[in-house]
Amino acid sequence: MRRTALILAALILLTGCDGIKITKPMLKMVVAASNKVSTEKFYADSCEKRLSLPYSEGGDPSQVLDIYYAPKEGRKDAVIIDIHGGFYVAGKRENNRSFASVFLKEGYDAVLLEYRRNDGKLDVEDELSDCAAALDYLALHAEELGLNKDRMFITGDSAGGHLALYMAEGAEDNSMPVRPKTFVPRGVMLNCPAYDYATFSNPEGFSKGALEWFIGPRYEDSEWMKSMSPRTFIGSYSGPLFFSTCTMDFIRSQSLVLKEDCDSLGREVEFVDIKSNERKVGHVHNVTDQSLPQSKEVNSRMVSFMDRNPIVQQNDFSS
Numbered sequence: 001m002r003r004t005a006l007i008l009a010a011l012i013l014l015t016g017c018d019g020i021k022i023t024k025p026m027l028k029m030v031v032a033a034s035n036k037v038s039t040e041k042f043y044a045d046s047c048e049k050r051l052s053l054p055y056s057e058g059g060d061p062s063q064v065l066d067i068y069y070a071p072k073e074g075r076k077d078a079v080i081i082d083i084h085g086g087f088y089v090a091g092k093r094e095n096n097r098s099f100a101s102v103f104l105k106e107g108y109d110a111v112l113l114e115y116r117r118n119d120g121k122l123d124v125e126d127e128l129s130d131c132a133a134a135l136d137y138l139a140l141h142a143e144e145l146g147l148n149k150d151r152m153f154i155t156g157d158s159a160g161g162h163l164a165l166y167m168a169e170g171a172e173d174n175s176m177p178v179r180p181k182t183f184v185p186r187g188v189m190l191n192c193p194a195y196d197y198a199t200f201s202n203p204e205g206f207s208k209g210a211l212e213w214f215i216g217p218r219y220e221d222s223e224w225m226k227s228m229s230p231r232t233f234i235g236s237y238s239g240p241l242f243f244s245t246c247t248m249d250f251i252r253s254q255s256l257v258l259k260e261d262c263d264s265l266g267r268e269v270e271f272v273d274i275k276s277n278e279r280k281v282g283h284v285h286n287v288t289d290q291s292l293p294q295s296k297e298v299n300s301r302m303v304s305f306m307d308r309n310p311i312v313q314q315n316d317f318s319s
Helices: 002-014 024-034 093-104 124-140 159-170 208-214 222-227 230-236 252-264 293-307
Strands: 048-054 064-069 079-083 109-113 152-157 187-191 241-246 270-274
Touching: 024 208, 064 093, 064 124, 079 093, 079 124, 079 159, 093 109, 093 293, 109 124, 124 152, 124 159, 152 159, 159 187, 159 230, 187 293, 230 252, 241 252, 241 293, 252 270, 270 293
Parallel strands: 079 109, 079 152, 152 187, 187 241, 241 270
Antiparallel strands: 048 064, 064 109
16 A cells, blocks of 8 residues: 555656656556555454445445454444545555554444446546445444444545545535435545545646546546536535645645635634655555554544544435
8 A cells, every 4th residue: 555655656746747747557557556455464354344245236346345343342333434545546445454453443443445446437436436335335234234323434545535525525415416325424534635636637747548547538528527526515514524634745735725625614624734854754644654653643633533523413414
């Protein structure tokens, strides 16, 4: 996972060089790096768990999720649902087991959600549809799964931050193109999120082949891009919101725009902006390396955020 983040950062930084574009073969390097699942053992692996649960009947092998249960002693009867990133084309839920371990130790059950990735035919709308189906599955089957549907928090990093925020917005806005029908989050936590999706269709930084692959065939449809962007619907979400970035985050500007939009809406949010010029304290550092002091600060703030928001809003946003 950390290797994937570093490759992504290197590729994005290349777009700042005159005449250099990110190509489809370059993006395939990211996928190749992310396809290897870490064999290292983490705290999550020692917990009670249910792995590879399908949330879509007769669906794709990628439409599954893993549930890890916190030990009974100290269990807080609350859930953190993690949507991994990977530039919409890469990433594996299993590689976030170390991240999930942080919250399992604090008494939070953890769900690692998988979804189909963009491949030039599928696109972010399919990814969002998968996330909506998974979240509704968790809400509808919470009792039999041993989870508390009234204390479910969503978190996402990078592209996963986009997916998580869009889901939270959709839980309150039934006009959105893709949305969960029954799931209502208690709060949302984003780490170095993609936010203004419409700005990603950038022919100056990406080759046509790369754009068609990581965005999909509709990359030139600006209205569709806006309809898939969390920024378009930010006014829809009224619940608790936490997000973090850092000096070396190559998409830090996305978090700053989100903060500006929340300020203009008069929204109270918890925003953590880690000041460090250390290269290792970069994009999604708290997800990829929990041993860093800066990562411990962000993750501790996430735990505090969940601890402060114990009761779900009893609104029915389903259609």
